[in-house]
Amino acid sequence: MSFVILNGGFLLTDFVSNTLQVQLTQHHIAGKETGPVAYALDDTIAAIATPVGEGGIGIVRISGPEALAILRRLFRPARPRPFESHRLMYGHIVDPHTGDVVDEVMAVYMRAPHTYTRQDVVEIHGHGGMAPLRAVLSLVLSAGARLAEPGEMTLRAFLNGRIDLAQAEAVLDVVRARTEAGLQAALRQLGGHLSDDIRHARQMLLDVLAHLTALIDFPEDDVPPQDIAPDLERVAAHLERLIATADRGMLLREGVRVAIVGRPNVGKSSLLNRLLRHDRAIVTDIPGTTRDVLEETLNVRGIPVVVVDTAGIRQTQDVVEAIGVERSRAAIAQADLVLLVLDASQPLTDEDHAIAAEVEGRPAIVVLNKTDLPRRLFPDNVPFLPAAPRVELSAQQGEGLDRLEETIFEQVTGGHVMPLHGALVTNPRHKAALQRALDHVRAAQSTYAAGLPADFITIDLHSAVNALGEITGETATEDLLDTIFSRFCIGK
DSSP: OOEEEOTTSEEEEOOBTTBOOEEEOOEEETTEEEOOOSOOOSSOEEEEOSOSSOOSEEEEEEESTTHHHHHHHHEEESSOOOOOTTEEEEEEEEOTTTOOEEEEEEEEEEOTTSSSSSSOEEEEEEESSHHHHHHHHHHHHHTTOEEOOBTHHHHHHHHTTSSOHHHHHHHHHHHHOOSHHHHHHHHHHHTTHHHHHHHHHHHHHHHHHHHHHHHHHOGGGOOOOOOOHHHHHHHHHHHHHHHHTHHHHHHHHHOEEEEEEOSTTSSHHHHHHHHHTSOOSOOOSSTTOOOSOEEEEEEETTEEEEEEEOOOOSOOOOHHHHHHHHHHHHHHHHOSEEEEEEETTSOOOHHHHHHHHHHTTSOEEEEEEOTTSOOOOOGGGOOSOTTSOEEEOBTTTTBTHHHHHHHHHHHHHTTOOOOOSSOOOOOHHHHHHHHHHHHHHHHHHHHHHTTOOHHHHHHHHHHHHHHHHHHHTTTOOHHHHHHHHTTSOBTO
């Protein structure tokens, strides 16, 4: 068992029997002693676990050693019987001070360790809506629970060894997934595919470190020589394969921003409506109808695409329209891909050329719209943005839409098919840590090839091991955990 003392204030051990041991400690930061860190596991926390708003069911979740005791104080079963783990019971939540019924509920007690947090967990399933949920939560807090911090339920699952840090982050990715492909990628990470690959690479490095440490610490024992170059190369190749999946993986998780731009009345809003398969933007024959930026998300072959419909870019004296034009220019600057829409029923105008100049240098697709009308413009007649693909379509009739979606997919993925199996890096934090680990492994290879002492090689190998540990949590700091779990909603 190896130990790593963290500046963040608690001590983590490597995974032993798949359990991450955690010990809260006193620690010194910049020479000043502080108290124990905030990650206490011996109190009971509670929160509303379902989204804000009206719904058929709302859930209050309780986790900790007093969870069952709190339920006993508040819950009155319709048919009294002993609580059985993982079995729903029908009854009412009752204010113990007044005897008033607060809500009609189904309650379930789940005994540790077979729970989400590996603690005793209680869930109270009541009516959706903030009034009943807040009333139930208020009674739970009055009965001895503490309001959970954002992500604290999942943090406890991590600290108690049920999941590692990469899996904990995948929980949020599952919740936020916007496409089926993105959901499948998150579920693979939640299932441990990435973690298994990371631990495999980390273990290979630890094996090399063990050999080098024996050479350093026990020179009198005649430790047999070993060529570590093949092992280091295998680790480096393994890390490179994982990093190679990152750009496509992050597309599934984060998606891309696509801005639809063009002069007024070329059919930008009609195109947005067609892509969404429903009317979202107002469409009229009056130029300048769209005066602000509209955003909607669509699924293009599994990739979440945030489509931004912008105001027509032109010179205008209308103050409101001018603000919309400036926002359109900002949308171009922020977009990963620009759709420059032209009216194929009219010749090019000075405004078309001016907008194309603003798009110059950015990934773009030139869309020739209104092909259902008599043609005045063809792809060969468009002199600007020569590297941009040309797509002809009729937003009014829906013709050519499949070709546009195919072209968008090719532009944002380079035409590569998304992997459907195995480990996939979808998180920028993971990619950065993998790259640091790879850089340290390459540096260790150079040091070894130069014939330098083993002490120098171990410096980079320790750094590589720590970088990989940041992904799965073995070497995570308190600040890192705070950053990750603060993104979660309260109750998750």
